[in-house]
Amino acid sequence: MQETAWMVSLVLMLMITFGVIFVAINSHKREEEYGPLVKRAYGFRTKLFWVVALVFLPAMIFNLMDLPYDVSRAAGKGSPQVINVTGHMWYWEMDRDQVNAGQPVEIHVTSADVNHGFGIYDTDMRLVAQAQAMPGYTNVIRHTFNKEGTYKVLCMEYCGVAHHNMMTEIKVGNL
Ligand SMILES: [Cu+2]
Incomplete structure (x- = not known):
């Protein structure tokens, strides 16, 4: 052969x-x-x-022209609502969990240990936005929540035995 x-x-x-x-x-x-x-x-x-x-x-x-970056920046009257998120094994650390509906939100996502996936789901459990949570790097999600309600955050990347426990919530309402 x-x-x-x-x-x-x-x-x-x-x-x-x-x-x-x-x-x-x-x-x-x-x-x-x-x-x-x-x-x-x-x-x-x-x-x-x-x-x-x-x-x-x-x-x-x-x-x-269809890229959303400019639109999301222009839509904000004043500064966006900033949420700082750090992923840990196995929980999310957020400096705030309440935002206003109809007003742009900027989510700064990073990780303290391994890669995680920061995924936001609406009340029907449809994914609305997501970013990688990476150690030593900050990814930014720009999103405007138009519907009020409690949004679920789930980890989207398998990160160890308690990966399924990495859940938290973002409350969208009228502050
Ligand atoms: Cu994770």
């Missing part, structure tokens, strides 16, 4: 080598023949460039 594989690779290597030598020898022989062809290809390339530029540039700008 190994012998066969070796023979096949040897044959392929030889074929590639001969191919490279053939191209190298012939490369400067027929410059005149290729001249018009090259010109045509370059012309096509220029046209293609403009088609791509004219189609994709507006499409890209249109798509970038």
Whole structure:
């Protein structure tokens, strides 16, 4: 089996080598023949460039306008409500757990030990926002809670035996 594989690779290597030598020898022989062809290809390339530029540039700008970052920042009258979160094995430490509905919230998520996943679920247990809780790094969630209620926070990354106990709540209401 190994012998066969070796023979096949040897044959392929030889074929590639001969191919490279053939191209190298012939490369400067027929410059005149290729001249018009090259010109045509370059012309096509220029046209293609403009088609791509004219189609994709507006499409890209249109798509970038949909990014939520600017909207969430502009929506806030004044400063956002900041929650600082640290994930521990196996609990969440939050410096506040009540926020106003309809007002932007900025959640700074980090971890004191291993990676955790900070996931926020609404009253129907649908995921509304999430970020990785990483040691030595702070991820920021920008979210505006429009519906009042008690939102559940669950750990979204398995982090040890009591991972399932990493639950807390965020109360969204009218303060
Ligand atoms: Cu966890």
